[in-house]
Amino acid sequence: MTGQVIFHALTQDEDISPLVGDRVYPNRPPQSVLTSDGPVGTFILYKTQSSSSTKTQDGSSHLKEILYLAIVGSDQDEVFQVSDLISKKLHFYEGTVEDTTIEFMTLEEQEDDYYSEAELPMRGLTFNVLSTISKN
Numbered sequence: 674m675t676g677q678v679i680f681h682a683l684t685q686d687e688d689i690s691p692l693v694g695d696r697v698y699p700n701r702p703p704q705s706v707l708t709s710d711g712p713v714g715t716f717i718l719y720k721t722q723s724s725s726s727t728k729t730q731d732g733s734s735h736l737k738e739i740l741y742l743a744i745v746g747s748d749q750d751e752v753f754q755v756s757d758l759i760s761k762k763l764h765f766y767e768g769t770v771e772d773t774t775i776e777f778m779t780l781e782e783q784e785d786d787y788y789s790e791a792e793l794p795m796r797g798l799t800f801n802v803l804s805t806i807s808k809n
Contacts (some may be wrong), residue, residue, distance in 0.1 A: 675775065675802060677773060679763075683688075689755065693714065693755060718743040720741065724739075733806060743796070776804055778801070
């Protein structure tokens with residue numbers, strides 16, 4: 674749902690795509706991304722931290738979510754560059770993929786940290802998202 678829209682927005686962006694390609698994953702990266710020599714480039718993880726929905730009379734749903742994105746890589750400067758591009762792309766973002774439309778999205782918080790599974794620099798971005806899921 675919202676993840677499809679985020680994946681599409683980030684992998685189709687002319688500034689973000691050259692840096693991360695299609696390395697945008699829900700929750701955890703596949704093992705092929707975290708090799709013994711380090712990550713295969715900068716990657717993005719996304720997960721919904723909380724969600725509530727309301728059904729409408731026409732059968733569609735309005736969804737409120739808190740979405741967390743983690744930008745992870747071995748090069749801290751590139752991690753920060755990618756996170757800045759994502760912030761600009763997704764703050765006040767609107768977009769549709771299949772039956773999900775993000776109506777409004779705002780950046781609420783940014784934090785610098787380390788991705789504990791691989792001791793890599795990371796920047797976390799937290800967004801509030803309002804979306805509509807059309808009935809099938």
